[in-house]
Amino acid sequence: MDDSLARHNTGLMPYLVAASQILGVAALAVTGTWLSQYRGGFSWDGPQQFNVHPICMVLGMVFLCGDALLVYRVFRHESKKATKILHGALHMLALIISVVGIIAVFQFHKKKDIPDMYSLHSWLGITTFTLYILQWICGFVMFFVPGIAFAYKSRFKPLHVFLGLSLLVSTIATCLLGLTEKLLFALPEEYSKLPAEGVLCNTLGLLLVAFGLVMSYILTRDEWRRPPLPEEQALSIDFKTLTEGESPNEP
Amino acid sequence: MDDSLARHNTGLMPYLVAASQILGVAALAVTGTWLSQYRGGFSWDGPQQFNVHPICMVLGMVFLCGDALLVYRVFRHESKKATKILHGALHMLALIISVVGIIAVFQFHKKKDIPDMYSLHSWLGITTFTLYILQWICGFVMFFVPGIAFAYKSRFKPLHVFLGLSLLVSTIATCLLGLTEKLLFALPEEYSKLPAEGVLCNTLGLLLVAFGLVMSYILTRDEWRRPPLPEEQALSIDFKTLTEGESPNEP
Numbered sequence: 328m329d330d331s332l333a334r335h336n337t338g339l340m341p342y343l344v345a346a347s348q349i350l351g352v353a354a355l356a357v358t359g360t361w362l363s364q365y366r367g368g369f370s371w372d373g374p375q376q377f378n379v380h381p382i383c384m385v386l387g388m389v390f391l392c393g394d395a396l397l398v399y400r401v402f403r404h405e406s407k408k409a410t411k412i413l414h415g416a417l418h419m420l421a422l423i424i425s426v427v428g429i430i431a432v433f434q435f436h437k438k439k440d441i442p443d444m445y446s447l448h449s450w451l452g453i454t455t456f457t458l459y460i461l462q463w464i465c466g467f468v469m470f471f472v473p474g475i476a477f478a479y480k481s482r483f484k485p486l487h488v489f490l491g492l493s494l495l496v497s498t499i500a501t502c503l504l505g506l507t508e509k510l511l512f513a514l515p516e517e518y519s520k521l522p523a524e525g526v527l528c529n530t531l532g533l534l535l536v537a538f539g540l541v542m543s544y545i546l547t548r549d550e551w552r553r554p555p556l557p558e559e560q561a562l563s564i565d566f567k568t569l570t571e572g573e574s575p576n577e578p
Numbered sequence: 579m580d581d582s583l584a585r586h587n588t589g590l591m592p593y594l595v596a597a598s599q600i601l602g603v604a605a606l607a608v609t610g611t612w613l614s615q616y617r618g619g620f621s622w623d624g625p626q627q628f629n630v631h632p633i634c635m636v637l638g639m640v641f642l643c644g645d646a647l648l649v650y651r652v653f654r655h656e657s658k659k660a661t662k663i664l665h666g667a668l669h670m671l672a673l674i675i676s677v678v679g680i681i682a683v684f685q686f687h688k689k690k691d692i693p694d695m696y697s698l699h700s701w702l703g704i705t706t707f708t709l710y711i712l713q714w715i716c717g718f719v720m721f722f723v724p725g726i727a728f729a730y731k732s733r734f735k736p737l738h739v740f741l742g743l744s745l746l747v748s749t750i751a752t753c754l755l756g757l758t759e760k761l762l763f764a765l766p767e768e769y770s771k772l773p774a775e776g777v778l779c780n781t782l783g784l785l786l787v788a789f790g791l792v793m794s795y796i797l798t799r800d801e802w803r804r805p806p807l808p809e810e811q812a813l814s815i816d817f818k819t820l821t822e823g824e825s826p827n828e829p
Binding site: 441442445446447448450451454485489493496497499500503504506507508510511512515518519520521525528529532533536540543544547548549 | 692693696697698699701702705736740744747748750751754755757758759761762763766769770771772776779780783784787791794795798799800
């Protein structure tokens with residue numbers, strides 16, 4: 328990496344990372360407030376089981392997944408192994424919490440005899456979650472299982488990075504659809520008069536979009552990418568030589 | 579740009595560009611079919627004025643805006659000036675068509691006494707469109723008005739590029755919200771039984787997401803960026819020297 332490029336404008340990153348965390352925590356707080364104040368709070372066996380779904384999806388699939396992507400920027404000068412373990416651990420937590428959220432809504436629908444999987448929210452949600460599982464499996468095999476050739480890893484990585492951010496954006500779109508559905512079901516007459524709950528949920532929607540926007544900006548800046556440490560660079564060249572038969576001295 | 583990087587994997591781009599066009603045209607065709615077959619077709623003064631809104635937004639803000647971003651990849655070996663004019667012309671067309679679509683829905687609401695601007699769809703839509711207008715003005719001043727220093731242009735460009743793709747993604751999210759709203763208003767009981775119209779609109783939603791995904795992939799590949807032509811590179815260095823006082827021979 329060009330050294331002048333690496334230094335360029337990096338000063339803005341900490342502020343944007345802070346902004347992303349404030350937006351993420353604000354979105355979680357607004358989700359919790361909305362479900363507690365207006366939708367009767369949380370329960371697993373009671374009629375509030377539905378409410379477990381939105382809070383789990385915002386916590387797992389938005390906030391934790393977002394932060395899992397961010398670790399490669401925030402800890403860009405720490406060891407790659409530690410960063411990778413943190414990335415995996417955050418995604419493991421995100422996966423568990425999301426699965427709880429998905430079980431909650433399917434169980435709730437079953438108890439209440441509400442049809443499943445008819446809305447655009449559910450279609451986009453299940454597509455996104457299926458791709459997330461696939462991304463999990465491929466990412467685990469490629470980057471955690473030892474013995475995968477460096478050439479395969481480096482070819483897969485751009486796709487893994489692209490799909491990671493795309494899935495975050497797609498999850499946020501799914502959340503917005505879920506919010507719209509819930510408001511139209513819960514406030515069929517009142518929503519158009521824009522009551523406090525409507526304002527709160529619309530604001531939540533914009534907070535989620537702002538979180539996605541700041542995350543996307545941080546994650547797509549070339550100059551904020553994790554620079555390879557000297558020993559990793561040497562190792563990479565070594566791997567490359569072994570797997571592709573290239574000489575490290577070649578242009 | 580590293581020459582090996584420029585050649586790497588470029589072979590896939592034409593297929594993805596073709597896929598994006600097929601997805602975009604398919605989304606437009608499905609939107610037209612939906613509104614004609616299930617929602618009574620189009621009119622400006624009649625009760626079908628609403629239908630002008632979705633078709634104009636999908637054509638203007640999704641398809642034409644998407645293609646306006648794509649010209650820098652598709653015509654990456656043509657003159658920069660011609661490409662820039664095409665980019666501007668497509669955005670001008672997109673702007674006109676979108677304004678017609680926005681006027682249509684506000685006029686329709688006024689005639690039918692339907693409240694405006696209460697839903698998340700409208701909040702996100704108006705935010706996106708306002709930012710699009712700002713992007714238009716800033717882009718025009720920076721890249722079409724002569725006499726802007728190269729240093730300012732090159733600092734603004736990454737933000738312009740990032741905001742361009744972000745606005746496309748945000749527009750698609752707004753379309754999905756609009757689709758969900760319309761289905762829940764038009765088919766309050768039937769949607770959950772997943773009638774043909776529901777399947778068609780959900781499919782339209784996924785087509786729009788797929789269009790956004792393919793576009794985002796093409797537009798974020800470093801190796802598919804427009805390489806500067808030799809005369810442009812010389813001109814850039816010349817500008818840089820004039821505006822920043824740097825020597826072209828400096829590292």
